Amino acid sequence: xxxxxxxxxxxxxxxxxxxxxxxxxxxxxxxxxxxxxxxxxxxxxxxxxxxxxxxxxxxxxxxxxxxxxxxxxxxxxxxxxxxxxxxxxxxxxxxxxxxxxxxxxxxxxxxxxxxxxxxxxxxxxxxxxxxxxxxxxxxxxxxxxxxxxxxxxxxxxxxxxxxxxxxxxxxxxxxxxxxxxxxxxxxxxxxxxxxxxxxxxxxxxxxxxxxxxxxxxxxxxxxxxxxxxxxxxxxxxxxxxxxxxxxxxxxxxxxxxxxxxxxxxxxxxxxxxxxxxxxxxxxxxxxxxxxxxxxxxxxxxxxxxxxxxxxxxxxxxxxxxxxxxxxxxxxxxxxxxxxxxxxxxxxxxxxxxxxxxxxxxxxxxxxxxxxxxxxxxxxxxxxxxxxxxxxxxxxxxxxxxxxxxxxxxxxxxxxxxxxxxxxxxxxxxxxxxxxxxxxxxxxxxxxxxxxxxxxxxxxxxxxxxxxxxxxxxxxxxxxxxxxxxxxxxxxxxxxxxxxxxxxxxxxxxxxxxxxxx
Amino acid sequence: xxxxxxxxxxxxxxxxxxxxxxxxxxxxxxxxxxxxxxxxxxxxxxxxxxxxxxxxxxxxxxxxxxxxxxxxxxxxxxxxxxxxxxxxxxxxxxxxxxxxxxxxxxxxxxxxxxxxxxxxxxxxxxxxxxxxxxxxxxxxxxxxxxxxxxxxxxxxxxxxxxxxxxxxxxxxxxxxxxxxxxxxxxxxxxxxxxxxxxxxxxxxxxxxxxxxxxxxxxxxxxxxxxxxxxxxxxxxxxxxxxxxxxxxxxxxxxxxxxxxxxxxxxxxxxxxxxxxxxxxxxxxxxxxxxxxxxxxxxxxxxxxxx
Numbered sequence: 005x006x007x008x009x010x011x012x013x014x015x016x017x018x019x020x021x022x023x024x025x026x027x028x029x030x031x032x033x034x035x036x037x038x039x040x041x042x043x044x045x046x047x048x049x050x051x052x053x054x055x056x057x058x059x060x061x062x063x064x065x066x067x068x069x070x071x072x073x074x075x076x077x078x079x080x081x082x083x084x085x086x087x088x089x090x091x092x093x094x095x096x097x098x099x100x101x102x103x104x105x106x107x108x109x110x111x112x113x114x115x116x117x118x119x120x121x122x123x124x125x126x127x128x129x130x131x132x133x134x135x136x137x138x139x140x141x142x143x144x145x146x147x148x149x150x151x152x153x154x155x156x157x158x159x160x161x162x163x164x165x166x167x168x169x170x171x172x173x174x175x176x177x178x179x180x181x182x183x184x185x186x187x188x189x190x191x192x193x194x195x196x197x198x199x200x201x202x203x204x205x206x207x208x209x210x211x212x213x214x215x216x217x218x219x220x221x222x223x224x225x226x227x228x229x230x231x232x233x234x235x236x237x238x239x240x241x242x243x244x245x246x247x248x249x250x251x252x253x254x255x256x257x258x259x260x261x262x263x264x265x266x267x268x269x270x271x272x273x274x275x276x277x278x279x280x281x282x283x284x285x286x287x288x289x290x291x292x293x294x295x296x297x298x299x300x301x302x303x304x305x306x307x308x309x310x311x312x313x314x315x316x317x318x319x320x321x322x323x324x325x326x327x328x329x330x331x332x333x334x335x336x337x338x339x340x341x342x343x344x345x346x347x348x349x350x351x352x353x354x355x356x357x358x359x360x361x362x363x364x365x366x367x368x369x370x371x372x373x374x375x376x377x378x379x380x381x382x383x384x385x386x387x388x389x390x391x392x393x394x395x396x397x398x399x400x401x402x403x404x405x406x407x408x409x410x411x412x413x414x415x416x417x418x419x420x421x422x423x424x425x426x427x428x429x430x431x432x433x434x435x436x437x438x439x440x441x442x443x444x445x446x447x448x449x450x451x452x453x454x455x456x457x458x459x460x461x462x463x464x465x466x467x468x469x470x471x472x473x474x475x476x477x478x479x480x481x482x483x484x485x486x487x488x489x490x491x492x493x494x495x496x497x498x499x500x501x502x503x504x505x506x507x508x509x510x511x512x513x514x515x516x517x518x519x520x521x
Numbered sequence: 522x523x524x525x526x527x528x529x530x531x532x533x534x535x536x537x538x539x540x541x542x543x544x545x546x547x548x549x550x551x552x553x554x555x556x557x558x559x560x561x562x563x564x565x566x567x568x569x570x571x572x573x574x575x576x577x578x579x580x581x582x583x584x585x586x587x588x589x590x591x592x593x594x595x596x597x598x599x600x601x602x603x604x605x606x607x608x609x610x611x612x613x614x615x616x617x618x619x620x621x622x623x624x625x626x627x628x629x630x631x632x633x634x635x636x637x638x639x640x641x642x643x644x645x646x647x648x649x650x651x652x653x654x655x656x657x658x659x660x661x662x663x664x665x666x667x668x669x670x671x672x673x674x675x676x677x678x679x680x681x682x683x684x685x686x687x688x689x690x691x692x693x694x695x696x697x698x699x700x701x702x703x704x705x706x707x708x709x710x711x712x713x714x715x716x717x718x719x720x721x722x723x724x725x726x727x728x729x730x731x732x733x734x735x736x737x738x739x740x741x742x743x744x745x746x747x748x749x750x751x752x753x754x755x756x757x758x759x760x761x762x763x764x765x766x767x768x769x770x771x772x773x774x775x776x777x778x779x780x781x782x783x784x785x786x787x788x789x790x791x792x793x794x795x796x797x798x799x800x801x802x803x804x805x806x807x808x809x810x811x812x813x814x815x816x817x818x819x820x821x822x823x824x825x826x827x
Contacts, residue, residue, distance in 0.1 A: 256785045312577070312600070380576075381577070390680070
């Protein structure tokens with residue numbers, strides 16, 4: 005018996021030592037590090053990534069584009085303008101303070117003072133505290149995207165940020181340039197506590213011991229984030245084993261990473277649609293529905309995805325990707341050269357015509373090559389396109405000035421919702437309301453406008469989805485634009501890093517849940 | 522005619538050419554290059570600038586001698602599915618055209634300015650040379666961006682494709698003329714006090730006649746030497762501009778833009794898009810430079826008249 009105990013104890017000790025020596029560290033190489041620890045100082049992808057690592061939102065998106073309860077456990081609609089959220093109990097901030105409804109309200113009120121967030125939360129009236137763990141979020145008008153917006157609410161520790169720091173500045177001051185308390189100190193409820201930070205050099209996160217989400221599979225004890233700006237250097241760092249996880253991965257290096265047995269590549273549909281808009285006011289031929297359809301039929305977007313994007317994009321036939329409310333599975337990509345040619349003949353343009361096109365050359369993945377390929381494809385139906393490509397710094401001015409007949413644009417919806425696409429890309433351009441701001445094709449259809457506006461305030465999600473799908477159908481039938489593909493977001497890591505389950509279309513890898521074997 | 526051929530055959534130039542194997546080899550290669558560029562539309566298996574005949578689905582096919590290559594595309598295809606060999610011939614044609622055109626422009630401006638400055642001297646000289654200095658202090662990239670912006674405003678986006686060759690000729694021509702102006706001015710300053718110029722002046726010849734009929738021919742040796750080097754420079758400038766995306770439109774690749782488009786793929790195993798045009802360009806520029814070197818040695822009076 006004694007022997008067993010000794011053996012048991014020894015085994016236990018060996019295992020225990022083994023485990024503690026096996027503390028998991030994940031070295032992450034990104035193109036840039038967060039500019040501040042104050043998550044409300046800037047609205048950007050990098051800051052939102054940080055928000056997900058050291059804070060928690062009320063709800064967050066899953067890979068399937070559904071909502072997952074985080075600090076809010078459930079929610080219900082009270083009336084057209086109010087949504088009630090029940091908050092999680094027993095959650096602690098990094099500072100040890102308990103998380104309550106007061107913190108959510110405080111955070112929301114602070115967001116109002118942030119220049120970057122102000123616009124985003126414009127549809128809201130405010131937050132009412134019902135009790136310690138219940139809040140009401142109120143909007144000015146019936147607002148269908150309330151839950152989408154709740155993914156931007158990362159409660160901050162109101163007690164921690166109250167008072168003044170040693171320089172006499174209030175601790176909750178939002179300072180874009182210059183020192184502030186929140187720049188170097190943070191207290192959230194998230195899975196990682198920032199333990200050291202050297203801007204532009206290195207950032208260290210330690211796992212938060214009292215993290216509320218005990219069901220999270222994440223087993224990483226420490227994350228070391230190093231910004232590596234150069235694409236080639238970042239890939240080299242992964243291949244040589246200096247880092248375990250990198251993002252973004254340049255497409256030209258996909259093959260190299262796939263060939264290497266020690267690392268793997270993971271991509272996910274990022275929801276950014278790449279399209280060409282045909283300006284019917286500059287070019288009367290584009291007014292003819294058959295010509296527009298012929299152009300859509302002539303573009304082999306599947307070929308572009310295969311040959312130029314090397315499979316790192318999803319071929320598109322409509323604006324919103326799968327998972328979005330407006331996605332309609334029947335709207336398939338339609339490459340058919342024969343049909344395109346016969347449509348051109350029917351329209352009376354069998355001999356084609358000449359037009360112009362502009363595209364950026366450093367904005368989207370392979371943008372210049374894509375434009376070149378589309379020129380090639382349109383030539384096959386006798387449309388001769390004069391293409392000019394330019395750097396993005398020049399491109400947007402030219403785009404706004406609508407200098408060319410066909411213009412390229414990529415769009416990602418901030419709210420992860422189909423309505424956003426139509427609002428900016430398909431509605432009749434109107435300078436006062438800002439609708440159709442990026443609709444350089446000047447496509448204008450009253451029904452689309454009405455449906456888009458109606459969808460904005462429709463709170464019945466099923467009805468709303470039907471409206472959004474109807475819009476997609478109209479745009480598809482009208483050949484309002486040439487859809488190409490949705491860009492994928494790519495990550496690469498060592499084989500033992502479980503990347504696939506934690507990535508999502510928003511490019512916020514949930515590192516809190518990442519498993520390293 | 523016969524006489525002049527005979528004179529050429531007996532000349533020191535031809536004599537030293539016959540004895541210099543490097544010069545002969547360079548000359549032969551250069552002639553081949555020029556013939557290729559002239560005959561590009563006739564000898565290329567495909568027309569790479571005709572978007573109708575190229576197919577993206579043929580992209581990145583390796584050269585015929587590799588396992589996956591096909592005999593349809595001897596040197597493989599580029600990332601857009603163009604036949605690489607044809608594209609190289611067409612690209613070379615553009616390079617030669619731009620090289621010669623730009624040098625012609627440079628030489629014209631440079632000779633005018635250099636001759637005037639050198640012969641007139643004084644204030645005219647000071648002003649013209651300062652203009653040359655200012656021109657020299659602009660990097661040609663900046664000139665390129667500037668001029669292409671103006672061109673676009675004047676002619677619109679649509680004509681960019683038709684205008685890109687003359688545009689590049691103007692850009693490179695304007696950027697480098699001071700090279701000529703400086704050299705010519707220096708030789709003119711050396712010549713203008715010689716007896717034959719004085720004699721011409723004494724018999725009452727007008728200034729332009731003295732400048733162009735008497736002084737200029739005596740400075741042309743240096744012009745010939747610089748010209749060879751400048752052709753090579755212009756070809757390289759065009760390649761550099763196209764490499765940066767400021768040169769030829771993507772639908773009409775020159776050697777430089779071909780090298781650029783292949784550059785991204787070089788690590789992923791698609792080496793031929795960059796390597797073949799790269800070798801082509803290096804060879805072309807090298808033989809011009811070698812010929813230029815030889816010409817400089819031959820025409821340098823100190824080396825043979827001694």
